[in-house]
Amino acid sequence: MKTFMFAALAGALFAAGLVVGGMTIPAKVTGFLDVGGAWDPQLAFVMAGAVAVYAAFLRIIRRRAAPLLDARFHWPSERTIDARLVCGASVFGVGWGLSGYCPGHALASLTAGAPSALVFVVAMIGGMAITRVLDPARR
Amino acid sequence: MVRTVMMGATVQGLTGGALIGLGAAMLLLVHGRIAGISGILGRAVDTDGGRTVRLGFLAGLIVTGAILAALQSSAFGAGVRGAPALAIAGVLVGIGTTLGNGCTSGHGVCGISRRSPRSIVAVLTFMLTAALTVALVGAHA
Numbered sequence: 001m002k003t004f005m006f007a008a009l010a011g012a013l014f015a016a017g018l019v020v021g022g023m024t025i026p027a028k029v030t031g032f033l034d035v036g037g038a039w040d041p042q043l044a045f046v047m048a049g050a051v052a053v054y055a056a057f058l059r060i061i062r063r064r065a066a067p068l069l070d071a072r073f074h075w076p077s078e079r080t081i082d083a084r085l086v087c088g089a090s091v092f093g094v095g096w097g098l099s100g101y102c103p104g105h106a107l108a109s110l111t112a113g114a115p116s117a118l119v120f121v122v123a124m125i126g127g128m129a130i131t132r133v134l135d136p137a138r139r
Numbered sequence: 140m141v142r143t144v145m146m147g148a149t150v151q152g153l154t155g156g157a158l159i160g161l162g163a164a165m166l167l168l169v170h171g172r173i174a175g176i177s178g179i180l181g182r183a184v185d186t187d188g189g190r191t192v193r194l195g196f197l198a199g200l201i202v203t204g205a206i207l208a209a210l211q212s213s214a215f216g217a218g219v220r221g222a223p224a225l226a227i228a229g230v231l232v233g234i235g236t237t238l239g240n241g242c243t244s245g246h247g248v249c250g251i252s253r254r255s256p257r258s259i260v261a262v263l264t265f266m267l268t269a270a271l272t273v274a275l276v277g278a279h280a
Contacts (some may be wrong), residue, residue: 011199013162023153024218049156067171088239095231097272108204116218127233
């Protein structure tokens with residue numbers, strides 16, 4: 001229960017940050033990507049703020065032998081830059097540019113107004129499930 | 140006037156970003172896990188010991204979004220395209236983040252902060268294809 005509550009608080013902070021930063025407005029995201037048009041720089045400030053805070057905490061957290069509620073840190077184990085990474089990121093970018101939704105933004109917007117985010121999230125979960133079933137190298 | 144609007148966007152962006160960074164840092168400090176939303180969602184119910192953390196994080200994200208949407212619906216913009224295009228986009232994001240092991244949060248926020256070469260390549264790649272997509276189809280329908 002403690003684990004669930006602390007994780008939920010982290011998720012709540014994340015959602016609040018998306019909303020405060022204006023990142024729950026898809027047009028702001030596609031506006032940032034529209035470098036040749038009416039460019040909207042706000043996403044860059046959100047990214048800068050997030051990286052600055054996370055990187056600062058990272059320096060402190062890294063000194064610890066273990067996190068507070070787990071026996072060890074679960075750092076990503078992948079190191080290689082391969083076709084799989086580049087293909088995956090490319091395909092993600094096309095979907096992100098088309099919709100202005102990234103996974104966090106869409107989940108935080110699930111109940112907001114029109115069913116746009118819901119349609120996106122259901123399709124996204126489908127895409128994840130298909131890939132995991134068909135991908136022999138899945139982890 | 141334009142200057143004031145720009146200042147507002149800067150302060151809002153940095154503040155929102157700081158909160159995102161704080162949430163992600165908390166997940167690392169308390170649970171030792173990277174706040175990559177696509178991975179958290181894709182592996183939500185995997186039985187590897189992280190299920191409670193993932194479900195808790197998703198609950199906090201979704202419920203907080205729902206509460207804020209009820210309080211201030213203007214903070215949530217409408218979809219930029221119709222349902223068929225959004226469904227296609229959703230499938231692409233699902234496939235892409237599963238193959239590429241991450242999205243704007245895991246590779247973007249956490250990966251860049253860790254100076255992970257993999258994440259830096261991923262971010263540059265998806266920024267490029269996303270900008271190309273918008274250049275081709277426009278910022279909205």
